[in-house]
Amino acid sequence: xxxxxxxxxxxxxxxxxxxRGAGIEADVFERDPGIGARFQGYRxxxxxxxxxxxxxxLPTRWHPLLDEIVVDASAEQLxxxxxxxxxxxxxxxxxxxxxxxxxxxxxLLTGLTxxxxxxxxxxxxxxNGKVEARFARRDPAxxxxxxxxxxxxxxxxxxxxxxxxxxxxxxxxxxxxxPLTDEFAALSTAYGSKITDGGVSxxxxxxxxxxxxxxxxxxxxxxxxxxxxxxxxxxAMILPPNGSLEDLTAxxxxxxxxxxWHPELRTLIQQADPNNSTLLSIRAVKPGxxxxxxxxxxxxxxxxxxxxTGGNGANTAxxxxxxxxxxxxxxxxxxxxxxxxxxxxxxxxxxYGAEAVRSSLEKLPAFAPEAKLS
Ligand SMILES: Cc1cc2nc3c(=O)[nH]c(=O)nc-3n(C[C@H](O)[C@H](O)[C@H](O)COP(=O)(O)OP(=O)(O)OC[C@H]3O[C@@H](n4cnc5c(N)ncnc54)[C@H](O)[C@@H]3O)c2cc1C
Numbered sequence: 001x002x003x004x005x006x007x008x009x010x011x012x013x014x015x016x017x018x019x020r021g022a023g024i025e026a027d028v029f030e031r032d033p034g035i036g037a038r039f040q041g042y043r044x045x046x047x048x049x050x051x052x053x054x055x056x057x058l059p060t061r062w063h064p065l066l067d068e069i070v071v072d073a074s075a076e077q078l079x080x081x082x083x084x085x086x087x088x089x090x091x092x093x094x095x096x097x098x099x100x101x102x103x104x105x106x107x108l109l110t111g112l113t114x115x116x117x118x119x120x121x122x123x124x125x126x127x128n129g130k131v132e133a134r135f136a137r138r139d140p141a142x143x144x145x146x147x148x149x150x151x152x153x154x155x156x157x158x159x160x161x162x163x164x165x166x167x168x169x170x171x172x173x174x175x176x177x178x179p180l181t182d183e184f185a186a187l188s189t190a191y192g193s194k195i196t197d198g199g200v201s202x203x204x205x206x207x208x209x210x211x212x213x214x215x216x217x218x219x220x221x222x223x224x225x226x227x228x229x230x231x232x233x234x235x236a237m238i239l240p241p242n243g244s245l246e247d248l249t250a251x252x253x254x255x256x257x258x259x260x261w262h263p264e265l266r267t268l269i270q271q272a273d274p275n276n277s278t279l280l281s282i283r284a285v286k287p288g289x290x291x292x293x294x295x296x297x298x299x300x301x302x303x304x305x306x307x308x309t310g311g312n313g314a315n316t317a318x319x320x321x322x323x324x325x326x327x328x329x330x331x332x333x334x335x336x337x338x339x340x341x342x343x344x345x346x347x348x349x350x351x352y353g354a355e356a357v358r359s360s361l362e363k364l365p366a367f368a369p370e371a372k373l374s
Pocket of ligand 1: 118
């Protein structure tokens with residue numbers, strides 16, 4: 001069996017790793033011109049399901065490394081004013097396993113065949129039941145199964161399920177990171193909390209590695225090369241719809257809304273790494289009607305994109321990857337046919353995927369009351 005995975009995000013790479021480990025051929029086709037072509041390095045909180053899923057997709061010899069590059073998170077989420085005074089509580093904060101997305105992505109990339117500069121433009125199902133994927137600047141590729149793991153603007157979804165389209169909530173999200181130094185000691189209570197002046201919210205999260213990832217790989221899995229990054233603070237500002245962002249950089253857009261805020265908060269943004277700061281739109285994709293099962297399917301944000309305030313997008317993409325991996329292994333071993341395996345995956349994924357989107361959108365108004373949810 002040969003599987004073509006479109007998209008080298010967390011979901012697509014986890015699936016390709018899981019298939020490779022089971023001896024199933026999987027090629028990954030990525031639109032970006034190179035693996036490090038754009039900002040990918042924010043801090044993610046994985047829940048036990050997401051973490052177990054990524055673990056199951058990775059070879060067991062890398063489990064000690066995986067365990068070394070993650071840290072446990074648990075914090076009560078406070079609501080603070082711009083001077084860092086407590087003005088409320090959001091209740092139990094997100095508990096889970098914190099990982100840097102860029103570091104996890106590098107681990108997932110190891111040993112895979114990833115074709116970069118390969119933007120999928122369309123596909124068609126051949127008479128023999130296989131599928132031919134077409135790309136902008138490379139030859140077509142034929143596979144027994146095409147998996148669209150190509151994110152919220154999925155080109156695979158446009159063909160497979162054209163009526164399933166993203167909803168722009170109107171909410172903008174500016175995210176970046178700043179090296180964590182002693183200078184920011186006064187901010188420690190703010191990590192995990194929401195800082196708000198009513199109009200905008202700033203969220204801070206500390207990424208403190210037990211061992212620097214590059215060093216951890218050298219010690220625990222010499223066949224893996226991880227990026228050389230140190231501890232940092234991830235900051236994210238949620239901006240309500242209709243706010244003008246003019247032509248500001250990500251950092252300046254945030255600073256322009258922080259007049260009079262605590263000086264260390266402003267310094268934190270000023271000292272951010274500009275290459276790791278970006279402005280994103282919060283868009284959701286709700287799984288719509290099922291399509292007739294065939295040799296093409298979707299996973300991750302391509303079929304159920306959540307609001308980042310739900311903290312469940314990566315978790316759900318990883319869950320998909322692990323579930324589809326299991327179904328395809330059964331097909332590969334001849335215990336069931338391929339289309340039955342894909343149908344089983346889609347039936348389960350539609351159900352929990354829709355729930356993930358619903359619960360993430362439910363949490364968005366606490367940060368942006370004017371969000372457009374449908
Ligand atoms: C700031 C932020 C913080 C987040 N925090 C959390 C968190 O704490 N916990 C959590 O669970 N989730 C979190 N998420 C959500 C999570 O990052 C995403 O849900 C997850 O990365 C989706 O993975 P994916 O593999 O489906 O898609 P993506 O990671 O979006 O990957 C899609 C890939 O497909 C490629 N692609 C697109 N079009 C094409 C094409 N035509 N041809 C070929 N390739 C293509 C893209 O370049 C990309 O590499 C967060 C998201 C953001 C933005």
